[in-house]
Amino acid sequence: MRSQQSRILVQLRDLILKGEFAPGERLAEIPIAERLGASRTPVRLAFATLEQEGLVESSPSGGYVMRSFTRKELDDAIVVRGVLEGTAARLLAEIGMTRPMSDELHDCLAQGDKALAEPELTIDGYADYVDMNDRFHKLIIEFAGNDALARAIEVNDRLPFASASATLPMHTSTGDGRRWLQITHYQHHVILQAIEKREGARAQAVAMEHIEIARMNLRSAFERSQDYSDIMPAIRLIRR
Amino acid sequence: MRSQQSRILVQLRDLILKGEFAPGERLAEIPIAERLGASRTPVRLAFATLEQEGLVESSPSGGYVMRSFTRKELDDAIVVRGVLEGTAARLLAEIGMTRPMSDELHDCLAQGDKALAEPELTIDGYADYVDMNDRFHKLIIEFAGNDALARAIEVNDRLPFASASATLPMHTSTGDGRRWLQITHYQHHVILQAIEKREGARAQAVAMEHIEIARMNLRSAFERSQDYSDIMPAIRLIRR
DNA sequence: CCCGTTGACACTGCATGCAATGCGTGGAAC
DNA sequence: GTTCCACGCATTGCATGCAGTGTCAACGGG
Missing domain, CATH: 1.20.120.530 (GntR ligand-binding domain-like)
Structure with a gap:
């Protein structure tokens, strides 16, 4: 994979679509960064993209939470x-x-x-x-x-x-x-x-x-x- | 505006739609960050969003360039x-x-x-x-x-x-x-x-x-x- | 005169530090 | 017993340092 952020994005999207996170669950940067072997910065970048894709949403109090769908x-x-x-x-x-x-x-x-x-x-x-x-x-x-x-x-x-x-x-x-x-x-x-x-x-x-x-x-x-x-x-x- | 990154995003999108950047022009982080009064981090976040929106594209050699439209x-x-x-x-x-x-x-x-x-x-x-x-x-x-x-x-x-x-x-x-x-x-x-x-x-x-x-x-x-x-x-x- | 190579600069990508804020928990008072 | 407040911890948002890399220019050789 040519860059951290694209790798993180793909892996994170994969985790989400595998149902790894419960709807409404807070997606904390640090554990995800550690889990995917990167620092928080590329994780944040990936979140910004995933928010655009509609898979996660940003919490009003900061950070991101897993979306749910009807x-x-x-x-x-x-x-x-x-x-x-x-x-x-x-x-x-x-x-x-x-x-x-x-x-x-x-x-x-x-x-x-x-x-x-x-x-x-x-x-x-x-x-x-x-x-x-x-x-x-x-x-x-x-x-x-x-x-x-x-x-x-x-x-x-x-x-x-x-x-x-x-x-x-x-x-x-x-x-x-x-x-x-x-x-x-x-x-x-x-x-x-x-x-x-x-x-x-x-x-x-x-x-x-x-x-x-x-x-x-x-x-x-x-x-x-x-x-x-x-x-x-x-x-x-x-x-x- | 409640956060730097949303402010930067709005301002940057505005600059783009005002034709401030020529098609193909490299959008360097530092001058934009200085111009909008923030550091490079929120600018990078905004770029990630704008790329999803199709207004800028990431250059293969890194960074972002202004898109052009046919x-x-x-x-x-x-x-x-x-x-x-x-x-x-x-x-x-x-x-x-x-x-x-x-x-x-x-x-x-x-x-x-x-x-x-x-x-x-x-x-x-x-x-x-x-x-x-x-x-x-x-x-x-x-x-x-x-x-x-x-x-x-x-x-x-x-x-x-x-x-x-x-x-x-x-x-x-x-x-x-x-x-x-x-x-x-x-x-x-x-x-x-x-x-x-x-x-x-x-x-x-x-x-x-x-x-x-x-x-x-x-x-x-x-x-x-x-x-x-x-x-x-x-x-x-x-x-x- | 032109092309190739090399070096230096600038910029990106990423990591991390720091301050601020939100949240949870525990204790105290009613 | 319940509720409210305060304190502390965790986490985010942002800034910045550092290393790696691409690019441009200048110089030398053909």
Whole structure:
């Protein structure tokens, strides 16, 4: 890592998203600095960034405390992601894709097709699908060519559970999650087809509908939050 | 001001938006700290925040340099604002307004009506209109009740010239700008009416169309950038 | 005359000291 | 027993020192 402050920032963000700190907990500089092997200065720098990201908030009496999130906040963030990704899909449909862009997106879909064609979805297969999903969404945003849009999505995704892959159907062991993955993946196909046919409104509409499955998954994760607390530790950051 | 770092942050952001630093200019800590009457530490803190806001960027060799913006970036940011504000209008139409909300928005419009009814638009009248415009847009976002959406708009608006009021028709002395203001204000009326009638798609469409005037104004400001360089000094931050 | 190398200066990144403030605890008084 | 006040400790906010590094300039060699 090239500097202390970037290392601290990454490690601290990681700790937070791993649910290491309880909501409302005071984040004292000294113990964190010692824990991460640095002095207080880079820790303070990291806090300033994390505050901008909305993961911590500064206490009126000084210092920083761990934020908590409401279900509504996360749901709202997913809705916003739908709006922004829908816009990216529409813009890309309107400006049109070059051949290499189209090829790359088709590659993603083919990889997803392959993963879902397997009779049983292994953990590795699921991980591959998550990677593919992330790449597909990122590519559409990149190809849309609107930096402000990309930035807005990036900022929005910093909230836990708001990013594209964070809310894929997770209970894939049951056949239930598998079915939802199939639908999700079908939507990917429709989005790409609409973009290719320059059907901007359709691409946007399906991309917005696409996140409804994410909202549903968020709800189901809440209902069985104790089942998920070990694989998604950040769930404890959510205030009921 | 309650702390050095918040004071420094505000003052430094102000200096930047006043065009005090040339694009690409190295922003050395010591002279800035001396100029603002503080030590280097709070200045560094402020830089970390400003980097997140996208106003400065960190140089690979250390330190920070003034960012520059392209016309396309600012245009993109205005488009994103249109998408986000359009979404806010749609959401508000969908969930419905309470009576006090409706009243407050109507107050804004009445104030705008009054300003535009005057035979001549004075500087003060124009300033009033700008305030009203800001309030109107902020209220719709607030009433929409989606925090993630509000946050996204806030982040997006930090880019110079992207915010709602920054791109109102400015050449009001000529009759030309006046006419555009009339159209802008008519759109405000349509947006509110659509929200009241729960016509979400219409509200969204008009709110998105609304920012096309902002884009047009940005273009015209560029074409006569020397005319505007004293009232909008940040225009020098734009790379041609 | 131009290019490369070397040295010095300035600036950043980080650590730490110091003062101020907030918070918690313990004691005393009602 | 409860409440209020005071004292002390911990922690923050800020300043500054120090080391490392990048950059610019000047000088020498080709």
